[in-house]
Amino acid sequence: MNHAKHIELAGVRKKFRFFTLENLDLDLEAGQIMGLVGPNGAGKSTTIRLITGLLAADAGTVRVLGHGMPEAQALAKRDIGFVSDEMKLFSHATVGWHMDFVASIYAGWDPQYAATLVKRFNLKPEQPVKGLSHGEHVKALLMLALARRPRLLILDEPTSGLDPVARHELLTEFTDVLRDDSRSILFSSHNTLDVERISDRITFIDRGRLVESRDKEDFLERWRRIQLQMPAGSALPELPDIIGRAVDGQFVTLTTNRFSADMLTHLGTAVREVHRMSLEEIFVANVMHHREARGE
Amino acid sequence: MHSGINISQTDARPMYLQIMEQIRQRIAAGDWAAGKELPSIRALAADLRVSVITVKRAYLDLESMGVIVTRQGKGSFVAEGGPAGEIHLAQLDEHLSAAAELARHIGLSPDELAERLRRVRDKQ
Known part of the structure; x- marks a missing residue:
């Protein structure tokens, strides 16, 4: 069971009145960080709720740490740490009270690590939760999840609404968790800069469908914008794997999701510039391309 | 660390x-x-x-x-036996191969490429 994939979704479907998540496949292995990226309403939170057992799929299978979900959620949850920005701690209780509470439930609670995190995040155990800022509240939630040393961390928009310094502190903790190759993190985010930096795998979803899920380096290697200058009247050579073209006078910009050096040889002297694309550019181009392909 | x-x-x-x-x-x-x-x-x-x-x-x-x-x-x-000089040479080869590829794209012969390299160097 220790060799089981940390997250395994196959053909998952979940229908609501105004929204359907369809045909979702997703894999996360031990030792990896996966970034889940999608526009608002894409189905990120639904996906996370299916993985954490808060929702049951209408069709398909959801397995987490080798356990079928949601049936075996009690077992799986011992090893899952979950933080969402919608979560609320008890406002009248102190941070320390929550630490004692979590420690009494989870055998894996590491008091030393908890103390280290409290210090690093500059939290005060004696402080009541109602006096915490948004950033401190998120840090307290993360401290409570991290100090249990769960094998799988699931973070729903963990860095949203945080200042740059707090984001930096959080990313440091996330990558620190991965020093241990038996652990993994799934996090959803709108911040493609954070995702590009720390993710090993990236999953794009849009309007309830999977757009693409693969290694980050694959995305960055396969997508390019190629700028050409075509003499007036000359025809563009036929090329496969071009998913976008924009023409402005003599200048043509091609977008490809399967870049290779052969492509440049084929285009020859017309090539003016070749640009790598940021994850954000890849995300937007990818989503627009898939919407077009589906006729939406 | x-x-x-x-x-x-x-x-x-x-x-x-x-x-x-x-x-x-x-x-x-x-x-x-x-x-x-x-x-x-x-x-x-x-x-x-x-x-x-x-x-x-x-x-x-x-x-x-x-x-x-x-x-x-x-x-x-x-790596052993890879003195600093060799790494510089490897770096140089990388730049040269990029230049060679560009030359091929624009239809420059090897001699013309070598000639341009000489001119660039003399200008420095």
Whole structure:
């Protein structure tokens, strides 16, 4: 069971009145960080709720740490740490009270690590939760999840609404968790800069469908914008794997999701510039391309 | 434990290339001698706050260039017998092959390319 994939979704479907998540496949292995990226309403939170057992799929299978979900959620949850920005701690209780509470439930609670995190995040155990800022509240939630040393961390928009310094502190903790190759993190985010930096795998979803899920380096290697200058009247050579073209006078910009050096040889002297694309550019181009392909 | 390597997100080069470049600089300058053990992939990823796959990619490429060697279960080390000069030569070859490719694209003959190199050098 220790060799089981940390997250395994196959053909998952979940229908609501105004929204359907369809045909979702997703894999996360031990030792990896996966970034889940999608526009608002894409189905990120639904996906996370299916993985954490808060929702049951209408069709398909959801397995987490080798356990079928949601049936075996009690077992799986011992090893899952979950933080969402919608979560609320008890406002009248102190941070320390929550630490004692979590420690009494989870055998894996590491008091030393908890103390280290409290210090690093500059939290005060004696402080009541109602006096915490948004950033401190998120840090307290993360401290409570991290100090249990769960094998799988699931973070729903963990860095949203945080200042740059707090984001930096959080990313440091996330990558620190991965020093241990038996652990993994799934996090959803709108911040493609954070995702590009720390993710090993990236999953794009849009309007309830999977757009693409693969290694980050694959995305960055396969997508390019190629700028050409075509003499007036000359025809563009036929090329496969071009998913976008924009023409402005003599200048043509091609977008490809399967870049290779052969492509440049084929285009020859017309090539003016070749640009790598940021994850954000890849995300937007990818989503627009898939919407077009589906006729939406 | 700080490697002193920096990753910039405004740098147009991808992160794995920035890591490779900075490791090669340290070796070329003699700060990292032959046989020195490199940080483990996971340790360097955590230090730099980047994904493991990015550091893995940098190490694999450095290995295929002969700059470092990886011994299964032991770690990665600066390659033996690769004096700083050879790394500079490897860097030079990379730039030259990029120039050669560009020359091919614009239909320049090898002699014309060599002639242009000579002219560029004389101008310096």
